[in-house]
Amino acid sequence: MNGKSRRTGGRSALVRAAVLEATVAVLLDRGLDEMSVGEVARRSGVHETSIYRRWGTRANLAVDAVLAGTNAQFATPDTGSLRTDLVALLIEVTAFVTTPLGKLLVDLALRQGLPEYDVARQKFRAERFLPAAQVLTRAQERGELRTGTDHGLLMQTLIGPLYVRLLLTYEELTPAVVEQVVAMVLDGVTPPPSDQAAG
Amino acid sequence: MNGKSRRTGGRSALVRAAVLEATVAVLLDRGLDEMSVGEVARRSGVHETSIYRRWGTRANLAVDAVLAGTNAQFATPDTGSLRTDLVALLIEVTAFVTTPLGKLLVDLALRQGLPEYDVARQKFRAERFLPAAQVLTRAQERGELRTGTDHGLLMQTLIGPLYVRLLLTYEELTPAVVEQVVAMVLDGVTPPPSDQAAG
The missing domain is CATH 1.10.357.10 (Tetracycline Repressor, domain 2)
Known part of the structure; x- marks a missing residue:
C-alpha cells in the first residue's frame, strides 16, 4: 500500500483501496462473469463478509472498482481547429x-x-x-x-x-x-x- | 408444429425445429446468461442428453436458435437516391x-x-x-x-x-x-x- 492511499484517510480507506485493487486484478484475470468475491477476499486479505457488508453486491463491487481504476479525465484538446x-x-x-x-x-x-x-x-x-x-x-x-x-x-x-x-x-x-x-x-x-x- | 416445419424433412427436422423454437422462447424469457438447456428440454419434450449430443454446447444451441429465428434478409431499398x-x-x-x-x-x-x-x-x-x-x-x-x-x-x-x-x-x-x-x-x-x- 503506497503513501498516496495512506494519506486519503485511515484504516477504512486502506481496506477500500486494497479491495478495489484486488477486484480489478481479479476482473482482469477472469472477466466480469467469472469474477468471484471469494477470490477478491483472498487476494486483498479482507473477509468476504466484510466485502459484502460494504459493497452489497458483486456487481456493485465490480462497478466501484472499475470506476475507481479509470477515473482519470480525458484531456480536452485545444489545437485551434x-x-x-x-x-x-x-x-x-x-x-x-x-x-x-x-x-x-x-x-x-x-x-x-x-x-x-x-x-x-x-x-x-x-x-x-x-x-x-x-x-x-x-x-x-x-x-x-x-x-x-x-x-x-x-x-x-x-x-x-x-x-x-x-x-x-x-x-x-x-x-x-x-x-x-x-x-x-x-x-x-x-x-x-x-x-x-x-x- | 406447423406444416411448414413438417415439409422441411423427417423426424430429425421436426426435433430440430422444436428444440430451436423452445430455445428462442427460453432465451426471450430468461436472457442468454440464464438460459438453461434443462428448460429447453422440458419445453420441447426432447431429452437434454439428445440436445447436448446434437448441439454440443449451450452457446452453440443459442446461436443456432437465434440465427434460425432471424434469418430473413433485409430488403435492399432502391428508391433511386x-x-x-x-x-x-x-x-x-x-x-x-x-x-x-x-x-x-x-x-x-x-x-x-x-x-x-x-x-x-x-x-x-x-x-x-x-x-x-x-x-x-x-x-x-x-x-x-x-x-x-x-x-x-x-x-x-x-x-x-x-x-x-x-x-x-x-x-x-x-x-x-x-x-x-x-x-x-x-x-x-x-x-x-x-x-x-x-x-
Missing part, C-alpha cells in the same frame, strides 16, 4: 477503450438489468463526454460547425464506428481510421461541388 | 435491432471468448450488410458518393450512432434520428460554402 481537436480526442478515446481497464469499463457500460450497471453507464457517459462537449462548443463559436448541429448526435456519429469496430467487427482502430471517420463526418461523403459541376 | 435508400435501410435495421429477437442477436454478436459467438458475429455481419453494400455500389455508379469513399467504414459510421443509442445511452431511435444521421454523414457538419463566404 475542430478537425485536429476531434482527431486528438478520438485517438485518446480509442487508446483508452483498447486497454484492459477500458475494455472492462465498456463491458460494464454494456451490461443491462441491474441498477449498478446503470450507475456505470451514467458515469461513463457523463465523465467521458465532457471534453467532447467543450471541443464542439468552441468549434461552434469559431463558426466551424453548421448551425443547428446536434452536438450529442455528432459525437455519437464520430464514436459509433469506432465502437462497431471494437465490439462487432474486430477491425483495427488506427489513427488513420480515426482521421477517415472525422473527414467523412466533417466534409460529408457526397462529391464536392466542383465534382458535381464537372459531372 | 442514396439519401432515401440509406434512410429506408437504417429504419429497417433499427426496427429489427429493437425487436426482442434482434436484441438477442446483437447480444450474441457482442459476446466474446467462445468460437460459437464468432460464428454468430460473422453471420450477423455477412448477412445484414449485404443490402448496404448494394445500395452504396449503386450510389457510387450514379456519382452520388465521393470517389475513394470506404464503403465499409461509411456503413459503420451510419450504423454506429444507432448502436451507441441502443446499447449505451438508451436514447430513442426514431426515423427522425436516422434522417439526422444520414444528413450529417452525407452533407458533413461544416458550414456550407455559402455560409463560409458570408462569414
Whole structure:
C-alpha cells in the first residue's frame, strides 16, 4: 500500500483501496462473469463478509472498482481547429477503450438489468463526454460547425464506428481510421461541388 | 408444429425445429446468461442428453436458435437516391435491432471468448450488410458518393450512432434520428460554402 492511499484517510480507506485493487486484478484475470468475491477476499486479505457488508453486491463491487481504476479525465484538446481537436480526442478515446481497464469499463457500460450497471453507464457517459462537449462548443463559436448541429448526435456519429469496430467487427482502430471517420463526418461523403459541376 | 416445419424433412427436422423454437422462447424469457438447456428440454419434450449430443454446447444451441429465428434478409431499398435508400435501410435495421429477437442477436454478436459467438458475429455481419453494400455500389455508379469513399467504414459510421443509442445511452431511435444521421454523414457538419463566404 503506497503513501498516496495512506494519506486519503485511515484504516477504512486502506481496506477500500486494497479491495478495489484486488477486484480489478481479479476482473482482469477472469472477466466480469467469472469474477468471484471469494477470490477478491483472498487476494486483498479482507473477509468476504466484510466485502459484502460494504459493497452489497458483486456487481456493485465490480462497478466501484472499475470506476475507481479509470477515473482519470480525458484531456480536452485545444489545437485551434475542430478537425485536429476531434482527431486528438478520438485517438485518446480509442487508446483508452483498447486497454484492459477500458475494455472492462465498456463491458460494464454494456451490461443491462441491474441498477449498478446503470450507475456505470451514467458515469461513463457523463465523465467521458465532457471534453467532447467543450471541443464542439468552441468549434461552434469559431463558426466551424453548421448551425443547428446536434452536438450529442455528432459525437455519437464520430464514436459509433469506432465502437462497431471494437465490439462487432474486430477491425483495427488506427489513427488513420480515426482521421477517415472525422473527414467523412466533417466534409460529408457526397462529391464536392466542383465534382458535381464537372459531372 | 406447423406444416411448414413438417415439409422441411423427417423426424430429425421436426426435433430440430422444436428444440430451436423452445430455445428462442427460453432465451426471450430468461436472457442468454440464464438460459438453461434443462428448460429447453422440458419445453420441447426432447431429452437434454439428445440436445447436448446434437448441439454440443449451450452457446452453440443459442446461436443456432437465434440465427434460425432471424434469418430473413433485409430488403435492399432502391428508391433511386442514396439519401432515401440509406434512410429506408437504417429504419429497417433499427426496427429489427429493437425487436426482442434482434436484441438477442446483437447480444450474441457482442459476446466474446467462445468460437460459437464468432460464428454468430460473422453471420450477423455477412448477412445484414449485404443490402448496404448494394445500395452504396449503386450510389457510387450514379456519382452520388465521393470517389475513394470506404464503403465499409461509411456503413459503420451510419450504423454506429444507432448502436451507441441502443446499447449505451438508451436514447430513442426514431426515423427522425436516422434522417439526422444520414444528413450529417452525407452533407458533413461544416458550414456550407455559402455560409463560409458570408462569414
